[in-house]
Amino acid sequence: MTQKFSLSQMAYVFVPLVVVVVIAFGVFGIPFTDAQSDEDTCGAGRIARGWDSTDFCNTSINLDEVLSGGVGRDGIPAVTNPDMETVDEARDWLVDRSPVIAFEIDGEARAYPQAILMWHEIANDVVAGVPVAVTFCPLCNSSIVFDRRVNGETLEFGVSGNLRNSDMIMYDRTTFSWWQQFVGEGIVGFYNETLLDIIPSQVVGFGAFAERYPDGLVMSRDTGTRRSYGINPYTGLDSNRSGVTSLFRGEYDERLPSRSRVLAGVVDDIPMAYPLEALVNDMVINDTIGTVPVVAMWQSGVASSLDESDIDTSRDIGTSALYSRDVDGRVLTFRYDEVNQVIVDAETGSIWNLFGESIQGELEGTQLEQIVATAHFWFAWAAFYPETEIYDIE
DSSP states (O other), rough: OOOOHHHHHHHHHHHHHHHHHHHHHHOOOOOSSSSHHHHHHTOOGGGGOOTSSSSSSSSEEEEEEEOOSSSTTTTTTTTSSSHHHHHHHHTTOOOOOOOOEEETTTOOOEEEHHHHHHHHEEEEEETTTEEEEEEEETTTEEEEEEEETTTTOOOOOOOOOOOOTEEEEETTTOOEEEEEEEEEEEEESSSTTTOOEEEEEEEEEEEHHHHOOOEEEOOOOOSOOEEEEEOOOSTTTSSSTOGGGGGGGSSOOTTTTOOOOOEEEEEEEEEEEEEEEHHHHHSEEEEEETTEEEEEEEEOOOTTTTTTBBBGGGGOOOOOEEEOOOEEEEOOOOOOOOTTTTTEEETTTEEEEEESSSSSTTTHHHHHHHSSSSEHHHHHHHHHTTTTEEEOOO
16 A cells, blocks of 8 residues: 655655754765865866865966866876887888877887877876876877876876866876976966976877887777777867967967967076977077077978878978987087988088987987977967077078
């Protein structure tokens, strides 16, 4: 038999329940919702939703600068401990001009295809015992490798789903602090104003990596996630005709077209940018930044990952790198030999490759010191380094 309750009976049961709940919320401080109060989040408002473990009162930025990228936390899934494959295995799907983020630590060389990181943006890995985060923000064309160790602790990074100056905001899964990918700095939370160490890297063609590091390892497409690796979902992004203004607050630095590429880095505390237009024309630029003699190099053979839908058939944007010209106290002067299509130094006539290694001549086997500098979109670099000096292409 079905039992029926009168309104008075229901009230008898329901009202005490409400009282118990109210007491529990009042006495024990249990929140009525999962969202933090404005007082707890120091006015962070909407961007604090779902980030209960993040200390928004400890921040070095104006939180109004933070925009949603259209996905929530981990909506773009970072990869941890990615499967790697040999160069020969990678040839099954990569071509010589496929862009890869390449670096070497203590003799171990790795390549992380932008065709994969396009969809994941962060790969947490360990190379030669060093925990690294290999990162790529497509909107800023920024490929940066970080050491994941901070104050003796190894962090694992994920994608927050938020942007600042159109650049990815990462977060660490230990303290849920927010980190600005472009500069590797904590901007919200426990690790606010903490800097990650940057590991020098280059975006090169897979063929160049394979030739230089035949025993190197390449990130595999077996990520545990199904994505259209090799397809660019940001078609035409590297054209100055396409805009990213909806994801960028502030004014563009109009000294260069907003999405022009620049080889940029900070040397002797001086932010410096070399327009790729200048590098394409000269191939090699000898310069001195502050007190540091440097050489900027460029060569063709790398497809843009942000041009056509099919990355490998996209236009050639080449690759670039910045090195110190000081070799054991002697400053070298480099030039591009157009006849033989090689880079040589004037002092010894030795031949050098874009990895900064002498491959022939008196200095064969000598390695130039690589300076942390990669090719970014100008608008993003200028947003984070507004005092940047631009190499005079005249």
